[in-house]
Amino acid sequence: MRVVDLDRDMSDVIPTGMTPDSEYLFDRMTEVTLDRTGAGPGKWVLDVASGVGQDSIALAARGARVIGAEPSRRMTGMAQLFAADKKGPMPEWVRGWSDTLPFATGSFDASICKGAMDHFDKPEQAIAEMARVTKTDGRVVLAIANFESLACRTGRALDDLRQDVLGWPPTRVRRGYDAPSDHFTRYEVELIREQAESSLVTLSMEGISMGWGMPGWSKLMAQVPDAVARRAVAAMGRAGQRYPTLADVIVLVGRPRRSSNTSA
Template structure:
């Protein structure tokens, strides 16, 4: 029997939508991931580890692409099918499947993407190989992954170590730079690139957001007006694009090797 995580969501890593900075990160990550698939009406796109299916639905609705959501969790798939049943517009096709054994023919999609999930896979490299296999030679393979060597992770880890060395009280519980128990892999830019390049010719590496979780910034965000917070978030996002190794999330896109 495989012992894998089938029921979690990204809120284990980054609490969704609770503060403006979390909201910004999620919106940017989602939009940039979907855009990186280069969607267009009639294109066939597969969302690997589609979770509750919200990205597959958004992509199909916004672009007119023909989307398939592949997800192994029975619980998530049941919820997705329930929500799809209420839809008034065409919805994606839902297929129960592991990421490392996709039940699709070679080159049967224009794009394959996997958002915020590859670090939950027990066989990520094989899954990237599968995404490349089912994508057409000139198509797109897209991964969006949380970076555990972001500026924020490095800085907070360093500050905690210094504090601890100076005898400060150590906080209990998981810090945002600690990898959650349901992750199999701790990703940083070097490992993401290495695994992706095994099966994909990299065309784009996009850093998304910077400084998420940095204590001083996290505490300031709810106290500041949106007119101040939003320009700072956009500035940090521009810095993340320039220095993806320090970004909170990295999106990697390319064509099958």
């Protein structure tokens, strides 16, 4: 039986109040993911698991022809609502699962999948499908949370200290280093690299932001003067760029691994 979050509305993952560290992480993750598509006039871009459609809409605003593919009618309904009060070219919305994309081989100049692969029951098949529907000289861009980030490692080490050394009881809140219940996969750099390997030639792997979710970090960033917080999160961001294994989000860019004789 396939279990999927068709009724989710993302209110559990999108923070209601933005602290400077959250703002930096979400803005940079979006900026880098969208930039790596090379979207512009004349380009066709596929947004896999497009959710409420904000990235598809942003890509269309860059002049690209965009298709947002999403299995959840509820999510697509929200995307259509968001798009309704905007001007300019809009994406097309298609109902589709990531592991059986309803498009011909080589249809797109770029395919993206942002913040969604950990929800897929067949992520390797999804990458293979993204590679198939993307042109041989196109780009597949995968952006995913890193559960071996500095923040996750620090949170885990502090909990081990509290429980194993001090003998304190476990905290009741969901620990930031545990994958949420609607995730099938707990990604880190080696796993995403390994899963991408059979369908993509990896061109780059970038780390985005560092320290998000580290105990006390968000609170501190909300308390210090805004200019100090912004400098601190940007400095941590540069560290994340340098050390993707410790970054909060990983963005992998690849090109389809197939012969140009055999497909578009």
